[in-house]
Amino acid sequence: xxxxxxxxxxxxxxxxxxxxxxxxxxxxxxxxxxxxxxxxxxxxxxxxxxxxxxxxxxxxxxxxxxxxxxxxxxxxxxxxxxxxxxxxxxxxxxxxxxxxxxxxxxxxxxxxxxxxxxxxxxxxxxxxxxxxxxxxxxxxxxxxxxxxxxxxxxxxxxxxxxxxxxxxxxxxxxxxxxxxxxxxxxxxxxxxxxxxxxxxxxxxxxxxxxxxxxxxxxxxxxxxxxxxxxxxx
Ligand code: ADP
Ligand code: MG
Numbered sequence: 647x648x649x650x651x652x653x654x655x656x657x658x659x660x661x662x663x664x665x666x667x668x669x670x671x672x673x674x675x676x677x678x679x680x681x682x683x684x685x686x687x688x689x690x691x692x693x694x695x696x697x698x699x700x701x702x703x704x705x706x707x708x709x710x711x712x713x714x715x716x717x718x719x720x721x722x723x724x725x726x727x728x729x730x731x732x733x734x735x736x737x738x739x740x741x742x743x744x745x746x747x748x749x750x751x752x753x754x755x756x757x758x759x760x761x762x763x764x765x766x767x768x769x770x771x772x773x774x775x776x777x778x779x780x781x782x783x784x785x786x787x788x789x790x791x792x793x794x795x796x797x798x799x800x801x802x803x804x805x806x807x808x809x810x811x812x813x814x815x816x817x818x819x820x821x822x823x824x825x826x827x828x829x830x831x832x833x834x835x836x837x838x839x840x841x842x843x844x845x846x847x848x849x850x851x852x853x854x855x856x857x858x859x860x861x862x863x864x865x866x867x868x869x870x871x872x873x874x875x876x877x878x879x
Contacts, residue, residue: 677846724797734777745794
């Protein structure tokens with residue numbers, strides 16, 4: 647579904663993403679991990695059209711290099727941000743409705759918003775201001791707003807950050823349901839190894855913008871170089 651080929655991004659002297667190649671298959675949950683500053687969020691920024699870059703990015707066989715963020719959203723790629731961003735004065739229902747106006751170009755669909763309210767288990771909160779939601783609620787809403795654009799690929803940037811064990815479990819179950827019940831392919835950047843080994847089918851480890859390991863999450867997390875890279879973090 648998504649193929650990065652020799653992806654490279656420099657910010658001045660700094661090589662944030664360094665000759666990175668990887669493939670994400672349709673319907674899988676694909677993990678990306680690595681120390682702070684490794685270039686993980688930058689990879690998302692390249693895929694979503696925020697910066698020009700060197701190399702190729704194929705989405706369903708089409709090169710998406712040079713496309714604008716709104717064009718990429720229309721093609722079916724959505725993301726969340728590390729820090730939950732919501733419009734605090736909108737109600738939960740309004741926030742999801744805004745998302746449904748973007749994306750695949752089919753416009754506002756109240757039935758789909760109702761479906762999302764149900765899927766998120768937000769029926770009781772539908773008229774609450776998003777600012778009143780707790781952290782878990784805000785995180786689910788942010789994913790819901792991304793889903794409102796009807797993406798084929800959803801990219802999550804450290805969705806578990808700041809969450810306790812119970813919230814992590816809920817978010818993991820939720821992400822799995824997005825993948826299995828909605829048929830959305832997922833890329834997840836995460837620090838928690840337990841989350842990566844339980845949730846992902848393929849795991850890519852990057853350090854200083856370059857790949858140091860990729861493959862089965864159990865094998866990758868036992869890799870000596872990967873262990874050293876984490877201990878050095
Ligand atoms: P990660 O998400 O893995 O923690 P980032 O992708 O955010 O890392 O950052 C990778 C490197 O690129 C860091 O050194 C960061 O400071 C740098 N960087 C990211 N975005 C920019 C930017 N817009 N301008 C300059 N440097 C940036
Ligand atoms: Mg980051």
